[in-house]
Amino acid sequence: MINDAKPAFKPIAAAGVLKKLLADHFYALDRAAKERTAKVAWCTSVGPVELLRAMGFEVYFPENHGAMLGASRMSTDLIPAANAVGYSPEVCSYMTSDIGSFIRKQTPLQKAYKGIEGVPRADVLVYNTNQCGDVKDWLAFYGRQWGAPVVGVETYRNVGPVTDAHVAGIAGQLQAMVPALEAAAGAKLDPERLRETLRLSRRCSELWREVLETAAHAPAPLTFFDGTIHMAPAVVLRGTQAAVDYYETLLSELRRRVRDGVPAVDGERFRLYWDGMPVWGKLRDLSALFLELRAAVVASTYCNSWIFSQLDPDKPWESMARAYTELFIVRDSGYKEDHIGRMLELYHCDGIVFHDSKTCPNNTNSRYGLPQRLRKRTGVPFVVIHGDLNDLRCYSEEQSRTQLEAFIEQLQDRKSSPSTDYSPPRGGGE
Numbered sequence: 001m002i003n004d005a006k007p008a009f010k011p012i013a014a015a016g017v018l019k020k021l022l023a024d025h026f027y028a029l030d031r032a033a034k035e036r037t038a039k040v041a042w043c044t045s046v047g048p049v050e051l052l053r054a055m056g057f058e059v060y061f062p063e064n065h066g067a068m069l070g071a072s073r074m075s076t077d078l079i080p081a082a083n084a085v086g087y088s089p090e091v092c093s094y095m096t097s098d099i100g101s102f103i104r105k106q107t108p109l110q111k112a113y114k115g116i117e118g119v120p121r122a123d124v125l126v127y128n129t130n131q132c133g134d135v136k137d138w139l140a141f142y143g144r145q146w147g148a149p150v151v152g153v154e155t156y157r158n159v160g161p162v163t164d165a166h167v168a169g170i171a172g173q174l175q176a177m178v179p180a181l182e183a184a185a186g187a188k189l190d191p192e193r194l195r196e197t198l199r200l201s202r203r204c205s206e207l208w209r210e211v212l213e214t215a216a217h218a219p220a221p222l223t224f225f226d227g228t229i230h231m232a233p234a235v236v237l238r239g240t241q242a243a244v245d246y247y248e249t250l251l252s253e254l255r256r257r258v259r260d261g262v263p264a265v266d267g268e269r270f271r272l273y274w275d276g277m278p279v280w281g282k283l284r285d286l287s288a289l290f291l292e293l294r295a296a297v298v299a300s301t302y303c304n305s306w307i308f309s310q311l312d313p314d315k316p317w318e319s320m321a322r323a324y325t326e327l328f329i330v331r332d333s334g335y336k337e338d339h340i341g342r343m344l345e346l347y348h349c350d351g352i353v354f355h356d357s358k359t360c361p362n363n364t365n366s367r368y369g370l371p372q373r374l375r376k377r378t379g380v381p382f383v384v385i386h387g388d389l390n391d392l393r394c395y396s397e398e399q400s401r402t403q404l405e406a407f408i409e410q411l412q413d414r415k416s417s418p419s420t421d422y423s424p425p426r427g428g429g430e
Contacts, residue, residue, distance in 0.1 A: 007266045007291045012226060014250040018233070021246055025236055026113050032058040033120035039185050040120045042142065044135045045235050046305065046327060047128040048153070048174055048320055050201050053239040054194035055185040060120050061236050062138065063131070065109075066094030067228075069101055070280025070390035072108040079391055092134040093359040093390035099141055124184035126177070127152035130330050132362040151180045155325065160332045162325050170321035195313035197239040198320070202311040207247035208234045209307045214254040215298040216347050219263030221254045223296050224274045225287040226264065227303035234306040265296040270411050271348055274300040275340065276355030277363045277389040282397065289401060293408045299347040301328060301340070302363070329362055336365060337373055344380050351411050352382040353404070358394040381414065383407040 032038040041057035043049050045064065052059050069075045075093060078100030083089055085103065087096050101107050102119065109116045125139040125148055136152060143150035153173045156166055182188055211230070214221050222230075230250060237243035256262075272290070274297050279286065290297055305328060312319035328339060344352070352374065354366035361367070371382045383403055387395035 006288075007294075009287070009291070010262070010264055012222065012230065012250070012253060014246070014253050015229065017246060017249055018230065021237070021242060022232060023113060024242075026109060026116060029058050029060050029120040030113075030116045039123040041181075041184070042122040042125040042139060044127045044131060044139070044152075046130050046324060047126055048177075048324070050194065050197045050239050050311070050316075050320060051174065051177070051181065051189075052126060054197045055181055055189055056187055057123075057185060058120070059236075060122070062098055062119075063094055063135075064232070064236050065101070065107070065119060066098050066390065067278075067280055068108045068112075069097040070094075070278075071283060072111075073281045073392065074101070074106065074108060075281065075390035076392050078104055078106065089359075089391075091359060092132065092138070093388055095134050095138040096359075097390045098138070102142075102145075121146055122148050124148060124181060125150045126181075128155060128324055129153065130155035130324055130327050132329075132360070149180055149184060151177045153177075153324070155330055157330055158332045159325065159330050160335060162322065166325050167318055167321045170325050171317040174320055175317055191316075194316050198311045198313045198316055200241060200244055201239045201308060202313075204234060204238045204240075204243040204247060205306070205308045205311065207244065207251055209304075209309070211247055211251050211254060212299070212303055212307075213346075214251070214258055215264075215296075217258045218271070218348065219261070219265065219268040220271070220296045220298045221257035221262060221264055223264045223287070223290070223298065224278075224300045224303060225283055225290075225297065227300065228278050228283060231303050231306060238306070238308075263296070265291055265294060267294045268296045269293075270295040270350045270408060272297045273340070273344055273347065273349045273352045274302070274355065275352060275365050277302060277357045277360050279355065279357075279387045279392075279395055280389055281392045282387075282395065285397065286400075289404060293405065295408055295411075297353070298349065299343050301343075301365070304343075305329065333368060333370060337370060337377070340365075340370075340374060341378055344374075344378055349380060350415075351407065352380060353407075354382055354384045356384055356386045358386070358388040359391060360389050363389075381407075381410065 032040050038058045041052045042060050045061050049059055075097035079096045081100035081103040082096035125143055127135045127139050139150050233243040233246045308323040310319050310323040356366050357364050366384045385400045
């Protein structure tokens, strides 16, 4: 099945700019925490960062640190430290690896950035439960450690159409946080600065969408695995000019690739959609496997989760509320089915890979019949692999490789004989 000549990875040149951008971000946080050059706010990844930036905080994202722990493969050794103080192995492994990192005083930041000894101490911790409920407990751990205030938004779940009532409820919660944030910041919210931050966030989102949509071209100039790296500014720097500048640079490079016919995957034969979390500790290995299989993972639910085109500087509270409530993860199964169906069409996908992540049920969409309904509706086959975002003890490399190779073989058979009935590889949603 796999070609003898192994294709090479094609690095994206903008990655050099990204490396410096992230270094500047973490050093600014470290200075703020150590030298008190600014107040530090922790914020969950799809939280109200625009509000925090408008109040002058340096903003740190613990889920970004969780991804770093997973990608560096430190998580599996650190999770037991969190388990030992009462955090279950069944809960979010971002959270348990991060808490374990704090307890053990070990972080990939120490190796990546000279002089940084640990995560920045927070003056305030801000959550939004639109990603999951675990983030509230996660930030509460640090609130107890440091005696810092913890404030946040309790998001609606299983939402169909987003109504004015939904928006009003979330907008009210955002506005209710302002006094606590002003007390932590030692400054009043500047409405004009909030509007400018929203403008920059929206522009960042628009550019990030354009970056991802370059993969609708065949051959695709980037893959999901590239996206998990280059999404970083959309997560940790949205609301800044630096993020906007970065995506303009990246988009220009990708458009040149499209124009020149430079593929991310040489000899691209199949185009796949990835649903669910990345397996952070196996990104390189999975990327290499798909390269060998000449399969480009051209789109994902995950990377598209940081597009907030609803943000409007002229309607700050309403638009923030709408942006953070129309998020894929909080929507009902009907919305999710429609959304993925549209993505399959836009990116011309031949198949779907669902990642059933052991400790991340909120970002796992393969447990309630959605893959089967999509297959019936669109005719696009799927496979389910089992693993976890960070805990590699939940992931079998041999089993996943076998499933994915068998899936690609069946896609090949399907292309050769379109009338052939499709049955998922073992473990693939039977």
